[in-house]
Amino acid sequence: MFVTFEGLDGCGKTTQAVLLADALRGDGVEVVSTREPGGTPLGEAIRDLVLHGGHVAPWAEAALYAASRAQHVDGVIRPALERGATVVCDRYIDSSVAYQGVGRGLGLEEVLALNLAVVGGLLPDRTVLVEIDPETAAERVGSSGDRIERDGIALWRRVAGAYRTLAERYPERYVVVDGRRSVAEVAEEIRDRLR
Template identity: 75%
Template sequence: MFVTFEGLDGSGKTTQARLLADALARDGVDVVSTREPGGTPLGDRIRELVLHGDHVAPWAEAALYVASRAQHVEQVIRPALERGATVISDRYLDTSAAYQGAGRGLGLDTILDLNLVAVGGLVPDRTFLVDIDVETALARVGDKGDRIERAGAEFWPRVVDAYHHLAARFPERYVVVDGRRGPDEIAAEIRDHLR
């Protein structure tokens, strides 16, 4: 099974990805826990560039994420799935559709299509959107965020709208959970959905 977690920075998605991976591992499941950007040596270098570098043009940003994701799928995700492991990823291609496609104004479908080509059409079995409002997310992140987290105020509502659009468009794989609740309550709901 391939499970991804999506949401705004500060939504709690990273915590939920970790809690699910830990719970499945306790149940004896072979789990590969990973994140994007990153997950490979190339991906980690790209992560440093896009999150902590100077100005990166929107299309360059999108292309770097696609490159990281293509390497991630080839080197980590597909091999794990082929051996029968469950892969839990903190972010995947929907992040690029929401952040670069909608947030940066490059076109949600354009970025989604580009990513689908790069990953050979591999989509998650289940995507959990940990949904919170922009104000809560920004308050949780504070002013210490990375380059993406410091995007202008007009950026974030577009990202939220894109995630809601994706959840409505792909209801067979998306589960939206209320990220304003406590981590344990959210984790229990996620495990119930997977059962």
Template identity: 70%
Template structure:
């Protein structure tokens, strides 16, 4: 099974990925947890470049994320799925569509097409969107903000709206979760939704 978690920075994706992995491992499932950008040595280098470097043009940003994702799928995600593991990924294709395609104005279809090409059509069976308002998400972020986290509330509002749009476009795989609930309650809801 391939599961992704999406949402604004500060929405709790990383916490929920960890809680879900622990729960599934207790059920005897082999779990691979990973993140984007990242997951491979190349992906981590791209993460550092894109999140901690200087200005990156919007299409360069989208292309770098796509390159890291291509490597991630080839080196980690697809091999894990092929051996029967469950993969839990903190961000995936939908992040690029929301952030670069919609919020940066590059075009939903154009960014989706680029990413579907590089992952050879691999999409998750389940995508959990942790919804949280922009102010609360910003309040959860630490003092050391990366380049994307330093964007203004207008940008974050566009990203939140983009995720709602994607949830409406892909209802067969999206589950929208209240990201303001207690972490344990969210974890229970996510685990329960997998049994559908």
């Protein structure tokens, strides 16, 4: 099974991805936990460049994330799935669609097509969207965030709307949870809904 976690920065998705992976391991499941951008040496270098470097043009940003993702799928995700492991990934294609496609105005369909091409059409079995409003996200992240987190509330509003559009478009894949609740409540709902 391939499970991804999505949501605005500060929503708690990283914590929930770790908790789900730990719970599955406790049940005796082989789990590969990974993240995007990152997951490979190339991906980590791209992550550092895009999140902590200077200005990156929107299409350059989208292309760099796609390059990281292509390497990640080829070197980590697909091999794990082929041997029967469960992959739990903190962010995947939908992040690029939401942040670059809609947030940066490149086009939902255009960024989706780019990413589907580089991963050979590999989509997750389930995508957990941990929803919080942009104002709560900004409050949780504060002013010390990375380059994208500092782009402001208007970007986050567009991204939140994009995630909602994706959840409505792919209801068979999406599990939407309220990230404003306690960590334990959110984790319990995620486990129940993924069973």
